[in-house]
Amino acid sequence: xxxxxxxxxxxxxxxSAILIPYLNKNAEVEGFDNWDNIIxxxxxxxxxxxxxxxxxxxxxxxxGTTGTPKSIVHSVGGILLEHLKxxxxxxxxxxxxxxxxxxxxxxxxxxxxQGSLLAGATAVIYDGSPAFPDIDNLWRFAEKExxxxxxxxxxxxxxxxKSEIHPKDKFNLSKLRSVSSTGSPLSSEGFxxxxxxxxxxxxxxxxxxxxxxxxxxxxxxxxxxxxxxxIQCRALGVSLEAWDENGQALTDEVGEMVITKAIPSMPxxxxxxxxxxxxxxxxFEEYAGIWRHGDWVKISKEGKLVIFGRSDxxxxxQGVRIGTAEIYRAVEHLPEISDSLVIHQEKEDCMILFVVLxxxxxxxxxxxxxxxxxxxxxxxxxHVPDKIIAVxxxxxxxxxxxxEIPVKKILQGIPLEKAVNLGSVRNPEAFEEFKTLI
Numbered sequence: 001x002x003x004x005x006x007x008x009x010x011x012x013x014x015x016s017a018i019l020i021p022y023l024n025k026n027a028e029v030e031g032f033d034n035w036d037n038i039i040x041x042x043x044x045x046x047x048x049x050x051x052x053x054x055x056x057x058x059x060x061x062x063x064g065t066t067g068t069p070k071s072i073v074h075s076v077g078g079i080l081l082e083h084l085k086x087x088x089x090x091x092x093x094x095x096x097x098x099x100x101x102x103x104x105x106x107x108x109x110x111x112x113x114q115g116s117l118l119a120g121a122t123a124v125i126y127d128g129s130p131a132f133p134d135i136d137n138l139w140r141f142a143e144k145e146x147x148x149x150x151x152x153x154x155x156x157x158x159x160x161x162k163s164e165i166h167p168k169d170k171f172n173l174s175k176l177r178s179v180s181s182t183g184s185p186l187s188s189e190g191f192x193x194x195x196x197x198x199x200x201x202x203x204x205x206x207x208x209x210x211x212x213x214x215x216x217x218x219x220x221x222x223x224x225x226x227x228x229x230x231i232q233c234r235a236l237g238v239s240l241e242a243w244d245e246n247g248q249a250l251t252d253e254v255g256e257m258v259i260t261k262a263i264p265s266m267p268x269x270x271x272x273x274x275x276x277x278x279x280x281x282x283x284f285e286e287y288a289g290i291w292r293h294g295d296w297v298k299i300s301k302e303g304k305l306v307i308f309g310r311s312d313x314x315x316x317x318q319g320v321r322i323g324t325a326e327i328y329r330a331v332e333h334l335p336e337i338s339d340s341l342v343i344h345q346e347k348e349d350c351m352i353l354f355v356v357l358x359x360x361x362x363x364x365x366x367x368x369x370x371x372x373x374x375x376x377x378x379x380x381x382x383h384v385p386d387k388i389i390a391v392x393x394x395x396x397x398x399x400x401x402x403x404e405i406p407v408k409k410i411l412q413g414i415p416l417e418k419a420v421n422l423g424s425v426r427n428p429e430a431f432e433e434f435k436t437l438i
Contacts, residue, residue, distance in 0.1 A: 004029055053077030054268050060108055061424075062211045063397040068421050070282060071271035074214055078265035082215040083115030085236055091178065092203070092222040093149060095120030101151030101180070102130055102138060107399035108211040109151065109182065121149075130156055139167035139198070146175045153183035153400045154206075157190045162338060162358070166197040178203040180220070183400045185307045185325040189333055191228035206231050208307050210293065211399075212283075213265045217257070217293070218305050231305040238263055242297050247287050254298045254321060256311055259291035266291070296323045312405060315344040315351060317382040324404060327353065327385075330378040331371060336361040341394045342385065343408040353385035354407075354434075356394055363390040389437070395420075395430040410434050 008014060008029065019032040028034070054075045061069040087093040099116035100123075103109040116123045124145055130138050130152075142150055160167075167173065179194050179202050186206040194204050205220025208231065217240050221232040234240045242255030249255075270278045286292040296308040308314075308323020315322040327342045331353065339356035353371070357363060368388050375383040395403040406420035410431065422428045 001027060001029070008032075051076055056268060058111070059271050060111060060211050060214060061106070063107075063399045063401050063424055069424050070212070070278070072212060072267045073269045073271055074265055075268045078263075078268075079111075079115075079214060080118065082213070082263070082265040083112065084118050086215055086219065087115055087119050087121075089236060090205070090207075090216070090220045090222075091149060091180065092220075093119045093121050096122070097148040097177075098122045098124050098146055098175075099149045099151075100124035100126070100142070100145070100147045102126060102153070102156065103151075104398055108214045109399075111214055113151070131159065135160055135163045136165055136167065136170060139165075139171050139173070142167075142173060142176060143171040148175055149178045149180065150176060151180040151182075154181050154186040154190060155184060155400055157181060157186065157193065158332060160197075161189060161193045162335075168198055173199050173202075176202055178205065178220075180205055180207060182207045182209075182216070184402070185309065185329075186229075187329040187333070188229035189329075191226070208295065209235075212267065212293070213263065215263075215265050217259065218297075218307075227304060229306065230300075231307065233303055234299075234305070240297075240299075242299050243287065243290075247290075250299070252298065252300055254296055254308055254323065256286070257293045257295040257297040257307075258287060259293065296321070310404065315342065316346065317344070317351065322379075322383060324402075326379055327375065327383060330374050330383075331355065334367075334370065334374065336367055337371075339394045341402050341404060341407060343404055343411070345408070345411065350387065351385045352387045352389060352411075354389050354391045354394065356392065357390055363388065391430075391433050393427060393430040393433070395428070395434075396426045397424050398426045400426070406431070407434050411438060413438055
């Protein structure tokens, strides 16, 4: 409440606000309307206002993985079109079905979840930890609420794998039609686990997009088969390619993800950016007039896709680019490892792998050898780190993305407050351990 009062003082243009007394029924803020009083009053019919297609709808903030979060303004028409398109065509969402996504209100997936109402579906929301009282919790919730479409993150699926749970043996998931994953690339093991431990005939789709467009560039296609470790297709109306540094399109090779033609939900502007300088610098500096999204992607001849993580976090080893997601797929499959983060210090040509150990495990020389072995055998000798260091936690954004770039900056001696916006970090205390390694 002190923070709310402080925000009220700072927001000079604030006309009105509604307080929802969720945790404290007696909570009050002077000048705020109380939600309970509002819904108790008889409401008149809702009045709708017709606006232009590009009329501003909301401000959303990027996750802050690479710097200060961007304040992104989307349009009413763009978001309506995009959410209807993706949810109805790609997700196969039907009227009266129940659509759930485990998300914080600060992640764009919260906005995406509300889009399910456009399809005549029911938005199912959950408040609390996904792992309390145990890791089965959300699957128990799926049974209880009769969820048809279950959305989550790749990191949650990885946690389920590590915990060796089998939801299909405990819960009635007969209504479940699809499982969706985003936030980071879903590993082949993640695909296997869903079909082996959740449901054999469920539709699993991995999607990738961003807060920048509040939708997916690539994702599911219910008309095609699901192949483990791959994203099925480019989304309808998205002209997406993988480019090399010379702006040439690549096939079956890893390159920069670019969007060559506008899609409806690209931002109409950034807040407080009247000359569009921040907007242009964020997307159009690398290739003139072409949207560079900052992901590292490979597109097959058949149009299937694999995303290898952030291109600005790409590891450059002896002239060969390596996606960080490749490292994580191999390392986090080991039973002793619960999490990991990798960076490359170019000046010293030193690749460092940080690992979080599971309980009762230790980073012995034998485990280090096993990590090196699995990376070498899964990929190449270039994937083998120069150093392996155990840490107690990996820093994440609120939306569940590993903060590789800020860790790299901290190890270069950049002060924490300049390396990352701590307001966008889920567990800022995790940085303290990295500061001791300078």
